[in-house]
Amino acid sequence: MYSFLNKYNKDYYGGGLMMLIGLAAAIQGRTYNVGTMSKMGSGFFPVALGVLLILAGAMIALTAKAAVPADIKTQVAPEWRGWLCITLGIIAFVVLGRYGGLLPATFAIVFISAMGDRQNTIGQALSLSLVMTAVAVAVFWWALQLQFALFRWG
Known part of the structure; x- marks a missing residue:
C-alpha cells in the first residue's frame, strides 16, 4: 500500500x-x-x-x-560536498561583493557552487562561471543599472 x-x-x-x-x-x-x-x-x-x-x-x-x-x-547519504560548496559560494559572494565587486563575486559563487556537483569538471565550472558572469553583468549592471560596482578595491 x-x-x-x-x-x-x-x-x-x-x-x-x-x-x-x-x-x-x-x-x-x-x-x-x-x-x-x-x-x-x-x-x-x-x-x-x-x-x-x-x-x-x-x-x-x-x-x-x-x-x-x-x-x-x-x-x-547526504551530499556534503554540494552543501559545503553552495554554502561557501554564498559566503564568497557576500565577501567578494562587498570588497571586490560584481564580477569577482558572481564568478566565485557560480564556480564554487558548480564544483559541488561531482559530475562537473573544473573546465565545465570555469565555462559556466564565465558565461554566468557575462550574463550577470549584462542584466544587472548594464540593463538594470544596479548600483553594484563591477570592481571595487578595498
Missing part, C-alpha cells in the same frame, strides 16, 4: 510548498497597488511572481512520480 506521507514524495511536498509560497506572495502583493501592464505598481512583481510559483508548483506536483513502495529500503 502506498502512503502519501513518506519521504519518497518529495515532488508532491515541493510542489505544494511552492504553491503555498506563491499564494502568500500573491495575497501580500495584492495589498499594494498592482497597476497595469503599461504602468506597473509596486505590487505587480510580487503578484506575478506568486502566480508563476503557483503554476510551477502545480506542474511539479502533477508530474510527480508515484511513491516508492514502503518495503524498498534505500539509504542515500
Whole structure:
C-alpha cells in the first residue's frame, strides 16, 4: 500500500510548498497597488511572481512520480560536498561583493557552487562561471543599472 506521507514524495511536498509560497506572495502583493501592464505598481512583481510559483508548483506536483513502495529500503547519504560548496559560494559572494565587486563575486559563487556537483569538471565550472558572469553583468549592471560596482578595491 502506498502512503502519501513518506519521504519518497518529495515532488508532491515541493510542489505544494511552492504553491503555498506563491499564494502568500500573491495575497501580500495584492495589498499594494498592482497597476497595469503599461504602468506597473509596486505590487505587480510580487503578484506575478506568486502566480508563476503557483503554476510551477502545480506542474511539479502533477508530474510527480508515484511513491516508492514502503518495503524498498534505500539509504542515500547526504551530499556534503554540494552543501559545503553552495554554502561557501554564498559566503564568497557576500565577501567578494562587498570588497571586490560584481564580477569577482558572481564568478566565485557560480564556480564554487558548480564544483559541488561531482559530475562537473573544473573546465565545465570555469565555462559556466564565465558565461554566468557575462550574463550577470549584462542584466544587472548594464540593463538594470544596479548600483553594484563591477570592481571595487578595498
